[in-house]
Amino acid sequence: MSEAFNVDQAPKPVGLYPHARQVGNLLFLSGVGPRQAGSATIPGVELDANGEVIRYDIEAQCHSVFQNVRTILASAGANWLDLVDVTVFLTNIKDDFATYNRIYAQYFADNMPCRTTVEVNKLPTPIAIELKCIAALSTQTATETK
Template identity: 40%
Template sequence: MMKTIINAKNAPAAVGPYVHAVKAGDFVFTSGQIGLIPETGELAEGIVAQTEQVLKNLGAVLSEAGLSYEDVIKTTVFVDNMDDFATVNEIYAKYFTGKAPARSCVAVDKLPKGALIEIEVIAVCK
């Protein structure tokens, strides 16, 4: 199976040896995105701003692949504090309207660069 590397010019640069996403067959698998602001490389402040930025960054990656949030079939959400779940869920619901994807949400000890949230997605190509 052939794989295609996807790097979005409107998403923050990778902070390690990975790409924004890989297309394999009819699927696109994104790397986890944290709330880095693409223009500055700085982490957005607080869970609300970071969640919004994570979803904007994922939108940029999906767009580079010719996809949108509607094409997402599975998300994995990593938070460093499960007490933020309701806040994250409220913001998440603004991006995934209509038929929501399957989702897992787990609390983790630490995320890269001290982020409060990270999200990765799997999308299906049209």
């Protein structure tokens, strides 16, 4: 048995999927990007008339995507320290990894989940970073959210 979550305070999914799904004491987050809730605005992104990226600020996108993850976790009764696995997709690992890695270290200083970082050619919206996360809920939290 599983329960799906959609969160009004997080950016709307760009397809037919929930923000998160709880199965037992595990919470699986769908890919989370840096878009702002309630809009198509992507922090630090400048687009041309055709919607192609002219410039982006990976630091602004990192902060935004981490905040979006926090928002989704909170809606499910979880928190940042519950994260046990994070997969990070970057569109330009060569230029962005050092900045992303520095900011990641600030956010995860007290929690070191397993992490995989890969470069992808493109993401479904004009973003430079996306996170796929798994959290382990305490037995009490898992029971309360059902």
